[in-house]
Amino acid sequence: MRRRLLVTVERWPLAAAFTISRGSKTEAVVVRCRIEEDGAAGQGECVPYPRYNETPDGVASLIETMRDAVESGLNRDELQSRLPAGAARNALDCALWDLEAKQTGTPVWKLAGLPQPAAVETAFTISLATPDAMAEATRAAASRPVLKIKLGGGDGLDGERLEAVRQAAPEARLLIDANEGWRGDVLAQHMRQAAAIGASVVEQPLPASDDIMLANLSRPLPVCADESVHGADSIAALAGRYDFLNLKLDKTGGLTEGLRFLREARAHGFGVMVGCMVGTSLSMAPALLLAQEAEFVDLDGPLLLSRDREPGLRYEGSRVFPATPALWG
Missing domain, CATH: 3.20.20.120 (Enolase-like C-terminal domain)
Incomplete structure (x- = not known):
């Protein structure tokens, strides 16, 4: 089955207002990617950050520009040169790691050559x-x-x-x-x-x-x-x-x-x-x-x-x- 990319903007209310020197917010607005292939699915989430001129809709649209490439089999190494550093690439990259873990039955820490994580x-x-x-x-x-x-x-x-x-x-x-x-x-x-x-x-x-x-x-x-x-x-x-x-x-x-x-x-x-x-x-x-x-x-x-x-x-x-x-x- 050909890959399928799903992109959604989600809003998660905060328990209390979160305030830093640049302002306050009462919700976390995130963009979630899901990549499905042959019965497996990987997902990733990013948080667009206005400090870097990112918006949820803008990040979601940037991810959408990668739809054809992702659904045609884009891998993580290729992604690094196709998108700049930032929230959009984060969501896609993490979704691709998760997809490989699900398809191979191998946890990401092993795929990345890392020690088994602890609390x-x-x-x-x-x-x-x-x-x-x-x-x-x-x-x-x-x-x-x-x-x-x-x-x-x-x-x-x-x-x-x-x-x-x-x-x-x-x-x-x-x-x-x-x-x-x-x-x-x-x-x-x-x-x-x-x-x-x-x-x-x-x-x-x-x-x-x-x-x-x-x-x-x-x-x-x-x-x-x-x-x-x-x-x-x-x-x-x-x-x-x-x-x-x-x-x-x-x-x-x-x-x-x-x-x-x-x-x-x-x-x-x-x-x-x-x-x-x-x-x-x-x-x-x-x-x-x-x-x-x-x-x-x-x-x-x-x-x-x-x-x-x-x-x-x-x-x-x-x-x-x-x-x-x-x-x-």
């Missing part, structure tokens, strides 16, 4: 809000060992937010994420404040266009690139500016490039965070394979939804377990 501990995100509201949200999540704290409010209150969060969760490991929301005149001060409360890392403090400022910064704690890094080819230029890189499959354009990204990051001496956009368990499942080697894991997307895909990943507190074949891989 990992993920961060849980505290959205940007007033210091009091963030303290309240942190207290509600204080039993979680790792918290990602969204900052970059631009209102002069980030120092108060840091203090409020630390008081609310004195034992938690804190990952600070400014989402490009700081500027050069406050960078050193906020970095010192983050170090003073015992944060583990500061993620993307400056706009990507201002990376050069980090080269000469005396940093009291490590700095992680997110918006500044995409595929493996973007890694070398960040040497001396960042200590860690946030690997997100919606940026790399899928697991195939994610594997190359991980190798390249290690070759250049970077630590790795494996992160996500806000999506369902289908978005997280491929990233969990890469998270096995990461120093930081931020795959809490399903925990932020009011409901997840069924079947979904199993979360026990902050521990997330590998996908079953019924979901992916």
Whole structure:
């Protein structure tokens, strides 16, 4: 039977508004690919990101341009040169991995030459809000060992937010994420404040266009690139500016490039965070394979939804377990 490609845009309500320095949202809008062939089916999910000029309809349309190629037998290697890095390629790439796993009866981790995955501990995100509201949200999540704290409010209150969060969760490991929301005149001060409360890392403090400022910064704690890094080819230029890189499959354009990204990051001496956009368990499942080697894991997307895909990943507190074949891989 000839292959068949199905593309759908889905909306998943969030349990609460999710706010970062660039704005808020109350739902996760994802694009899901399903590729059927000879009684087997593989699926993948992506989260279009406005920061990179992506929209759900635009990403779905880009995937549709690949219909003839996919249904004629396009493979993962060919896909890398047919679509640019980004959400559309991620959904297709992960669907092709899943399809091969289903057709061969071999899990993706074996197909990729990776060790068998185990459960990992993920961060849980505290959205940007007033210091009091963030303290309240942190207290509600204080039993979680790792918290990602969204900052970059631009209102002069980030120092108060840091203090409020630390008081609310004195034992938690804190990952600070400014989402490009700081500027050069406050960078050193906020970095010192983050170090003073015992944060583990500061993620993307400056706009990507201002990376050069980090080269000469005396940093009291490590700095992680997110918006500044995409595929493996973007890694070398960040040497001396960042200590860690946030690997997100919606940026790399899928697991195939994610594997190359991980190798390249290690070759250049970077630590790795494996992160996500806000999506369902289908978005997280491929990233969990890469998270096995990461120093930081931020795959809490399903925990932020009011409901997840069924079947979904199993979360026990902050521990997330590998996908079953019924979901992916």
